[in-house]
Amino acid sequence: MGRQYEIPVGAQHISLLEPLHFKFTTENERIVRTDANVYYVHRGIEQACCSKFKFRQVSFVVGRVCGLCSISHTTAYSQVAEKLLKIEIPKRAKYLRMLVIELDRIHSHLLCLSHVAENSGFEALFMKTMQYREFSMELLEAVCGNRIQYDFSIVGGVARDLKPETGQLILQRLKNFMPQLEELVGIYQHNWTLSLKNKGTGVLTREDAMRLNVVGPFARAAGLAVDVRNETEDLLPWKEVGFEMITDTAGDVHARNMIRLREIGVSIRLIRNIIDGLPESALLTETKAFPDGEATVRLEAPRGELFYYAKGNKTQVLERLKIKAPTFSNVAGMVHAFTGNEYGSAAAIIASYDPCLSCTAR
Amino acid sequence: MKTFFNTIGNLFRKPVTTKYPFEPTFKPDDYRGLIGFEESLCIWCRRCEAVCPPGAIVFSQDMEGKQTYHFNRAVCIYCGECVRACPREGALFQTAEPAPCALKAENINNGWNKLFDEAIESRERYAAEKKKKAAEKAAADKAAAEAKKTMEGDEGMNPGNN
Ligand code: SF4
Ligand code: SF4
Numbered sequence: 001m002g003r004q005y006e007i008p009v010g011a012q013h014i015s016l017l018e019p020l021h022f023k024f025t026t027e028n029e030r031i032v033r034t035d036a037n038v039y040y041v042h043r044g045i046e047q048a049c050c051s052k053f054k055f056r057q058v059s060f061v062v063g064r065v066c067g068l069c070s071i072s073h074t075t076a077y078s079q080v081a082e083k084l085l086k087i088e089i090p091k092r093a094k095y096l097r098m099l100v101i102e103l104d105r106i107h108s109h110l111l112c113l114s115h116v117a118e119n120s121g122f123e124a125l126f127m128k129t130m131q132y133r134e135f136s137m138e139l140l141e142a143v144c145g146n147r148i149q150y151d152f153s154i155v156g157g158v159a160r161d162l163k164p165e166t167g168q169l170i171l172q173r174l175k176n177f178m179p180q181l182e183e184l185v186g187i188y189q190h191n192w193t194l195s196l197k198n199k200g201t202g203v204l205t206r207e208d209a210m211r212l213n214v215v216g217p218f219a220r221a222a223g224l225a226v227d228v229r230n231e232t233e234d235l236l237p238w239k240e241v242g243f244e245m246i247t248d249t250a251g252d253v254h255a256r257n258m259i260r261l262r263e264i265g266v267s268i269r270l271i272r273n274i275i276d277g278l279p280e281s282a283l284l285t286e287t288k289a290f291p292d293g294e295a296t297v298r299l300e301a302p303r304g305e306l307f308y309y310a311k312g313n314k315t316q317v318l319e320r321l322k323i324k325a326p327t328f329s330n331v332a333g334m335v336h337a338f339t340g341n342e343y344g345s346a347a348a349i350i351a352s353y354d355p356c357l358s359c360t361a362r
Numbered sequence: 363m364k365t366f367f368n369t370i371g372n373l374f375r376k377p378v379t380t381k382y383p384f385e386p387t388f389k390p391d392d393y394r395g396l397i398g399f400e401e402s403l404c405i406w407c408r409r410c411e412a413v414c415p416p417g418a419i420v421f422s423q424d425m426e427g428k429q430t431y432h433f434n435r436a437v438c439i440y441c442g443e444c445v446r447a448c449p450r451e452g453a454l455f456q457t458a459e460p461a462p463c464a465l466k467a468e469n470i471n472n473g474w475n476k477l478f479d480e481a482i483e484s485r486e487r488y489a490a491e492k493k494k495k496a497a498e499k500a501a502a503d504k505a506a507a508e509a510k511k512t513m514e515g516d517e518g519m520n521p522g523n524n
Contacts, residue, residue: 057415131378138388145394151441
């Protein structure tokens, strides 16, 4: 047995984007054990949502839980509040919510891919991916009026309508993006240098993924077909707009890259279908009721299943709100998948998890 | 080899970035910008203040009951909730104008907190004053009514006694 070294990474580290602390125990450069500490950013959002803010204001507060999947949080909260109010939202609002969620998924996946490239030591590809990502940010700005905090879903529906010109702009930009996506797929799939860092590293098998209850692209790359969009139909009609499940079997960093790239393709198709089949109806269901009872909601955020639980007591302020972010579900799998890899690959593996710690610790 | 020519080619390609702030960046015409207020249309219902998630709108009130609108662009999240809540079309509206940066001299955080508390206090003072006046008026009315009643009673009793 060789000598063991403990290498701390984080909570502030050059290759980490999030306040996350890993302690790697290595032996001859191989990681034999990993400990993770994720609670560095406690912001007390759940408590604030149940004391300081009225239930209609909470959808703007939870949008600040995460900058990248702001729309997933606001939508999930709006849905759970609508369940408590026992209202059904108009069909157009549902479609517009799906539209923004899918646009958001494109930009989030491209961001993750660019960071995998960067952490694998491929700076030029990082720049290129970021360059191609810009179109999705501009589209989000055109749809929601803001690049990052969309504030698009509100309790009862959506805040803004989609203008026909904006719809045309989206279709046009997506058409321009298609060749760029193909180029990216080509590079991520076939680039030899990148494959040295990505193929066969950070492997999580299907059995482990199932045992450790992994969600999102992380699980789908390991061959586990879990996607909330495939399971629930009552809140957002995903199948109606042509959702298709994407899985891979390898479970390594490369497979996760490919899953994300292929999911971008699916998202583009969904967006096209949504814009083509956008139904005409009101945007908002008005009600004067107060939230009452308990409800839960699941929603597929870019990183996996997002879970909301809320309890109301017929007043303006909720009694309890619980948020379970996808990264929280993935922590066990994340720690597990490091074992047996070289320490030098750790940075790329971390990026490929696409961790969002500020969501996890809220 | 292809990479090599690509690299050479890149030297002559136009940069992807724009020279902001000297050149404009992409901005949709319905960008969520500053909130405008039209005093002549406002009915002073304070609904906008009640719905605003971060508390960027507050109304102060002087002793005559006249209200003044205060808005803090650094606290506002430009969500547009106030515009949707306003019952008077046009009293509040969202422009596409991005908010200018805050200057140190404005003391936009601490100054605002103070202003906010003072505004609430000023309203409480007005409400208390109003209540006091109302109570005084009610007491005066009551006294007057009682005086009248006793007078009426006296009048009523007198014939009965007779
Ligand atoms: S836009 Fe939103 S944050 Fe700004 S003043 Fe109106 S309600 Fe408040
Ligand atoms: S909601 Fe409209 S009318 Fe009421 S106080 Fe605010 S600006 Fe005035």
